[in-house]
Amino acid sequence: MKKQPDVRGYFGDFGGRFVPETLMASLVELEDLWKRTAKDRGFQSRFKELLQRYVGRPTPLYPARRLAALLGGAQIWLKREDLCHTGSHKLNNALGQALLTREMEKHRVIAETGAGQHGVAVATAASLLGLDCRIYMGAEDMRRQESNVRRMRWLGAEVVAVEAGSRTLKDAINEALRDWVTNIHTTHYILGSVLGPHPFPVMVRDFQAVIGVEAFAQFRESTRSLPDAVVACVGGGSNAAGIFSAFVPFDQVRLIGVEAGGRGSGPGQHAARFSDDGRPGVLHGTLTQVLQDVDGQVLGTHSVSAGMDYPAIGPEHAQWEQAGRVSYVKVGDREAIEAFRLLTRLEGIIPALESSHAVAYAVQIAPAMPLKASILINLSGRGDKDMDEVARLEEGA
Amino acid sequence: MSRITSAFQTAQGENRAAFIAYVTAGDPSLARTPEIVFGLASAGADIIELGVPFSDPIADGPTNQRAAERALSGGTSLTDVLTVVGEIRSRSEIPLVLFTYANPVISYGIDRFAEDAARVGVDGVLFTDVPEEELDRFLPTLRSAAIDPILLVTSTSGKARIRSASRTGGGFLYLVSRTGVTGARLDLDADLEDLVIRTRKSSRLPVAVGFGISNADQVRKVANWADGVVVGSAIVNQVAAVGDSDELFSAVEAFTRPLVEMCRKI
Missing domain, CATH: 3.40.50.1100 (Rossmann fold)
Incomplete structure (x- = not known):
């Protein structure tokens, strides 16, 4: 099997980068940084130590x-x-990307969350690393995962209810992408799954x-x-x-x-x-x-x-x-x-x-x-x- | 010469920027869409962008999101939008650009879309979520159907990307006025003038500026720097305010005419 994904972020017929032009420069920057840190011993040992002593791995x-x-x-x-x-497993990825955010010298992270697990993980990583944090969550999901909403707020994150569409995960991602397009210079979007434009699918997989x-x-x-x-x-x-x-x-x-x-x-x-x-x-x-x-x-x-x-x-x-x-x-x-x-x-x-x-x-x-x-x-x-x-x-x- | 190119040449010959008006197809209804377009044309708009409604419009602010929701709840599909284009084209030569997300086109079938769009009289297609790197799959059939791919560039694009986009694209280059989604805003970015100048230097196509331009003062400023000015959400708001009433044509025309008048270069 050929190396997956290819340079354009395709796994066979699937993947790629279908985003507004505004995001392209940041995706390239993120990809370069992620590749560099994957080989950087200092970064990897910090990440590994956090996984052991903080996540409990x-x-x-x-x-x-x-x-x-x-x-x-x-x-x-x-x-x-x-x-x-x-x-949950979500903290593995949230911490990895929060560390990358610090490397990019951005001070704000945003994320979507469905069950609230990724939102809690990002809020946690943000609190640990001193980053401003906003979480987008569908209003329907906020209702059914109320305790996680409370946890995120205690951790210092701002939780924004998304009322559009089905008021679930899909709509929260729409809103997070809109925020990212608007605040691209200061903000990193910590996407929570193996989704989104390249390099997110491969990067999140590797963190997991x-x-x-x-x-x-x-x-x-x-x-x-x-x-x-x-x-x-x-x-x-x-x-x-x-x-x-x-x-x-x-x-x-x-x-x-x-x-x-x-x-x-x-x-x-x-x-x-x-x-x-x-x-x-x-x-x-x-x-x-x-x-x-x-x-x-x-x-x-x-x-x-x-x-x-x-x-x-x-x-x-x-x-x-x-x-x-x-x-x-x-x-x-x-x-x-x-x-x-x-x-x-x-x-x-x-x-x-x-x-x-x-x-x-x-x-x-x-x-x-x-x-x-x-x-x-x-x-x-x-x-x-x-x-x-x-x-x-x-x-x- | 394509309708889009000739529209820019006419505007240039009259020492003004081209006025490009955006509306969402199917809002308030498909039946009223041609009338809105004729109202815009009658007010002096040079080019019309017709938004294809999509369920997940990540590049759009609340105004256009709600317009898309209204259009979708009325059952508007890409097939319907093409039918409406045919209707408009049978009565007007105004250049028409489809403003769309990738998925409705992929779902329709890219080749079939290019053929059908050309047949009904579409002049250009702008994909909000397809950067140049992903255009390969769309370009060959769009080109052979003589439809201009309209590319977007932004303040984050840099010289090399702008140059490349102006070579790959056709018609005009769409410069996004600031980082963010579509929607009316109170002020222009302080460094917009500089960005427009830099973009025009790197582009072999006319440069039209859009996103956030909503009032006469903003149009007047941008028209002095750019080859074209795009106004979208402000018109969509107007359509929403008037709704499905008898005044739609006259209200759209009355709202748009003063904006078009601001396109004269001074």
Whole structure:
């Protein structure tokens, strides 16, 4: 396989830089800086130290024995990104980009957030590094992730409610891009997933690749083998890209990305980009698989998990799907909530609703697999933020 | 000679900047769009930019976002916009530029779009979210359909990019007056004059300045520096204020005429 992405930021047919001209100079500057710091020992050792002493890396690899015993098939291992400081894998990338912001001598960061996990991570990194911080969040997401809104504000970030469109992640990204275009000289946009114009998809993947590097080594050490399958939820796709990247070269490992099946099929009911409503298109600066109508207008989405409620997917995922390297499946709201309860009761681990989608798919496939087989799940975040929303759903049910 | 080029030549011959008016197609409705364009033409506009509504207009401020929302809720598609262009073209020779995001065109099919757009009488296409690096996939068919690709440059572009954009593009070069999204603003950037002068030096195409220009005073200033002035959100606001009423044509004309008059160079 050719080096991915190419110099123009394309993963095969997907990626690129579809942005207003105003942003081009900054994207080139960011790409140059990121490439330089990737080889700069001083920068890397500062980043590594923060990952260890601040984020709490490496995160454990944990065998979920009671869950596996219940299912009676494959062994199940959890990569515990939920144990990262701030509660998810998002801090890996937020810290990396916040350090780059300091290198660029910009003093202000902005970010979008869906579930609030990326927003909390950016607010945290900004507070640690002394940067001004503004977070854009859909008004609907602010309602369902209220505790994260409070955390961001405590951390010193200004949280701006986005009332446009579906009032979710997509609209928050629109607003963050508009801010960036306006304040390009002072501001860095810390994009939270493997989305957006080049170099964001590859840069965010590389900041998240630590998940895969650790999990690969830990799994080897624990089992002297490779997992049969690696399962991760895919909103924009950063936690999945982070863990998959280490396993992509090993064809014997099945890689499975789990999209949000929401309430079912039909436009607006789900966020499954590889379903009938998805076609290649341009959204938020990148050419990728996008949920859209026949006229090229982007469709609304639905998922119980705010972090997966997004109509496009990272361009590298689109390429992995096209190449057949990763299979993308979907899990609905109801199954995700069941998996959320199951893991909580059996293992004492409360997963984020996003990560619960990955758990749910593993629960589906494990029973048919042999006992000696194993599934590695990226448990990308913890579910404390979802307590109110799940309680609300329970009352409604 | 293309309609766009000849519009700039006419304006230059009359010692004024070309006046370029932007409106969102389909706002307040598709049926009223030709009338708005004729109102602008009657007020003396030299070129019309027709906005193709898109669900996620990242380069647009609130005024144009809301116009796009209204147009989309009325069901406006790119197919409809092309039909309306045909209608306008059957009654007017005014140069028409489509102002669009990449996705509706990609979804329509790039080759089919270029053919259909040329057939109905589109003169130029401006993509808000396609920098020169990504134009490859659009250029060959646009060129063979004799449609001018209108490129944008900004204060962040630098000399090399401006020069290159003016070679790749056709019709005119669109200079964004300041970093940011579309929308009326109270004042012009202090260094705009200098930016316009520098841009004109590096460009082989006429340079039109847009984004944020909304009143007579601003038009008068910019018209003295540039080959063309674009006014968008201010007109869109006017359309929104009048709405789907009988006064639409006359209101648009009355609002635009004093702005056009400010284009005379002094």
